[in-house]
Amino acid sequence: MDIFKETLKTFIVNIIKEEKKIDVSKPQAEKLIKNPPDESFGDYCFAAYYMQNYGFQGKPETAAADLYNLCIVRFGEIAGLFDKIEIKGAYVNFFVKREIFVSEVVKETVDSGSDYGRDVPEKPLTVAIDFSSPNIAKPFGVGHLRSTVIGMSLSKIYEFCGHKVIKINYLGDFGTQFGKLIEAFCRYEDIDFSEFEKDPVKVLYGLYVRIHKDEQTDLTVEEEAKNRFKTLEDFMSVNKRSFEEYLGAITDAVNTKKKSIDNANIPKTITLSEENKNFFCGTAEGQYNLWKIFRKLSIVEFKRIYKSIGIEFDVYEGEAESAEFSKDIKEILLESGIAEISEGAVIVNVKGIKAPALIAKSDGTSLYLSRDIVTAVSRMAKYNFDKMIYVVGSEQALHFSQLFGIFGILKEDAEKIKDVKNFKHYASMIDGRLVHVKFGRIIGMSTRKGNLVFLEDYIEEARLKAQEKLEERLKISEDNFFAEINDGGKKLTEGLEKLEGIRAITENVEKQSLIQEQKKEPAESEKNRIYLTSLKVGIGAVIFNDLKTRRTTDVNFNWDNVLSFEGQTGPYLQYTVSRINSLLKRLGVNETDLKNDAKSFSFSKNDTDFDDIFLIAKQIYGLKTALHSAVEQNEPSVLSSFALDLASHFNKYYQNHRLIGRDYDYVKPRIAVLVSVKTVLVSILNLLCIPILEKM
RNA sequence: GCGUUCAUAGCUCAGAUGGAUAGAGCAACAGCCUUCUAAGCUGUGGGUCGCAGGUUCGAAUCCUGCUGGACGCACCA
Numbered sequence: 213m214d215i216f217k218e219t220l221k222t223f224i225v226n227i228i229k230e231e232k233k234i235d236v237s238k239p240q241a242e243k244l245i246k247n248p249p250d251e252s253f254g255d256y257c258f259a260a261y262y263m264q265n266y267g268f269q270g271k272p273e274t275a276a277a278d279l280y281n282l283c284i285v286r287f288g289e290i291a292g293l294f295d296k297i298e299i300k301g302a303y304v305n306f307f308v309k310r311e312i313f314v315s316e317v318v319k320e321t322v323d324s325g326s327d328y329g330r331d332v333p334e335k336p337l338t339v340a341i342d343f344s345s346p347n348i349a350k351p352f353g354v355g356h357l358r359s360t361v362i363g364m365s366l367s368k369i370y371e372f373c374g375h376k377v378i379k380i381n382y383l384g385d386f387g388t389q390f391g392k393l394i395e396a397f398c399r400y401e402d403i404d405f406s407e408f409e410k411d412p413v414k415v416l417y418g419l420y421v422r423i424h425k426d427e428q429t430d431l432t433v434e435e436e437a438k439n440r441f442k443t444l445e446d447f448m449s450v451n452k453r454s455f456e457e458y459l460g461a462i463t464d465a466v467n468t469k470k471k472s473i474d475n476a477n478i479p480k481t482i483t484l485s486e487e488n489k490n491f492f493c494g495t496a497e498g499q500y501n502l503w504k505i506f507r508k509l510s511i512v513e514f515k516r517i518y519k520s521i522g523i524e525f526d527v528y529e530g531e532a533e534s535a536e537f538s539k540d541i542k543e544i545l546l547e548s549g550i551a552e553i554s555e556g557a558v559i560v561n562v563k564g565i566k567a568p569a570l571i572a573k574s575d576g577t578s579l580y581l582s583r584d585i586v587t588a589v590s591r592m593a594k595y596n597f598d599k600m601i602y603v604v605g606s607e608q609a610l611h612f613s614q615l616f617g618i619f620g621i622l623k624e625d626a627e628k629i630k631d632v633k634n635f636k637h638y639a640s641m642i643d644g645r646l647v648h649v650k651f652g653r654i655i656g657m658s659t660r661k662g663n664l665v666f667l668e669d670y671i672e673e674a675r676l677k678a679q680e681k682l683e684e685r686l687k688i689s690e691d692n693f694f695a696e697i698n699d700g701g702k703k704l705t706e707g708l709e710k711l712e713g714i715r716a717i718t719e720n721v722e723k724q725s726l727i728q729e730q731k732k733e734p735a736e737s738e739k740n741r742i743y744l745t746s747l748k749v750g751i752g753a754v755i756f757n758d759l760k761t762r763r764t765t766d767v768n769f770n771w772d773n774v775l776s777f778e779g780q781t782g783p784y785l786q787y788t789v790s791r792i793n794s795l796l797k798r799l800g801v802n803e804t805d806l807k808n809d810a811k812s813f814s815f816s817k818n819d820t821d822f823d824d825i826f827l828i829a830k831q832i833y834g835l836k837t838a839l840h841s842a843v844e845q846n847e848p849s850v851l852s853s854f855a856l857d858l859a860s861h862f863n864k865y866y867q868n869h870r871l872i873g874r875d876y877d878y879v880k881p882r883i884a885v886l887v888s889v890k891t892v893l894v895s896i897l898n899l900l901c902i903p904i905l906e907k908m
Numbered sequence: 909g910c911g912u913u914c915a916u917a918g919c920u921c922a923g924a925u926g927g928a929u930a931g932a933g934c935a936a937c938a939g940c941c942u943u944c945u946a947a948g949c950u951g952u953g954g955g956u957c958g959c960a961g962g963u964u965c966g967a968a969u970c971c972u973g974c975u976g977g978a979c980g981c982a983c984c985a
Contacts, residue, residue, distance in 0.1 A: 779933040
């Protein structure tokens, strides 16, 4: 609750009402109050341009003067919270009482802890978020990271803002590409089956690359792949459930736990081996099993990668599941006259879009648009979502506008549709609830070998760089120590105390020999710490790089930028948090005591550090606004910018004002400020999927 | 050709939905570690907001045209 803004709003609305006899509606009142671009213009302002609508006449400056005079006369009404009012050009600027402002903000933050900024919406939404959605035929590269991380972050942001979120990973486990993969497996004689055991994904990727290369010169590849895909799809549709059964089952048992796709049975007796190749390649059933095996192997691999960067899903879905019913969709759309046949294929004309939306190929096999229709309907049945977000690259914008357009038609022409177990009901309520959260491409990302960089290699590169930097820093603190030892004037005992100090901070190699209590192998544990720290830093750098810019712009990839860890980077934020941790530790802070003391914090305007504290408080105060616009725009980068600003304000403070060695009375309220900054930074790092480090 | 989208400092990007003097970070240069972690801080230089019109009291932001880039446009996903 923004008491300052609310007070000001009431104040101004009353003035307009009583002096100018004009009523101001709530949303209009909201627009009256702005935040000035510069601190010297105060904390809130009214622009006279807006006031002209409310009976303040003349030039903007005159209108501003008019308003200003009225405000001055009635200043007593807001004097409890505001310090002064100024007029500057066409603006009337308001300055808050800073001591009150700061202590209010700090109290609220310390009180609410990790819930600070959390919102309780009047009507929480159920939001389904479809993200990451890797293609099983392709390895998990950095291209997928963007969708994964944006989607995960949005999920967390929506949840933090009080909505119910369902995180969906919609696996690309179907389509002609699988025909290609199967064809590759069957075509090449020299597949290393022992390698398949060890690193299946690598082998699959090898097949993928090879078949795409051969496709350029050998025209039979595509043809064979198509045939294989058709065989696969036909085989799968032989014993399929009816569409009625499918939708019925969802409707009847929305809450029963669905069998997860990755638990799909793979017959144990059939192993992936040279001997079984005829079975896999020669029969429809064999191809089906091969597909299952490929899919299973890939999912295991994906899950491992997700775990390593802290990503998780509520549901794994697959295209194959929807593919089962894409023919039903085709028929429903044709029967109702929504779709038509053109050049042998089934299409829908969506108004406003010239390109026809392709539902099915002329050979009868399905296309992903038809599968997406099934998926959206079944999700509506399952989750009854208010909003469904697709986090998919902007190159698929046309596809989604076609998909959304089709649901527009399904709503408008609902009468025409034959109802199949509530299909009409679900399909007609989807319109207007779908959102395509698109993002730009990553340009210029490549290795020496190919153009696809594996996520793990990418992270490892960042980790190594972080480790290098960490070791360098540890060495510097050692060097400083020895430099001091050698400095003639120093006493050795003094130096030893110092050594202990330094090593306590860094937990360096010899710490264990100074304090011979722990049983662990010192070198081992230190090595481990360095590894984990640099891994977290590396992951933080990589993830932040994808979340720091607005989604829609293409990212110009630059190794130097990602690996620099300075300035506007994830590690800068991580560093700031661990710096606060270190300081709190040195100050001997007990955070629960602090909470009990929260009511007694007070700050004095006369303290030299007050202006800097005020800036920090003001930034913290902006968290709610930032969260709102992040949700409104489906844009995590709002929070990354916010966090960078906050960290920057804090680091300035840290540099300019020392706390150790001051009186407790002086330090206590400032500890609350430290805790507030840490609380907010940690919240945001969590929302951005960036690992937090106790110390760096 | 049609559609979508973008163009802001040498580089990477912000710019609160049309408002006050366009801001950061890298890089460059000059400083700050016997004092809470230098992955930090301070300072300097760096701009015709792609170009040209238009709407407006007011435009980086909205409209039109042009230039240049990216992406998409019938059986891939």
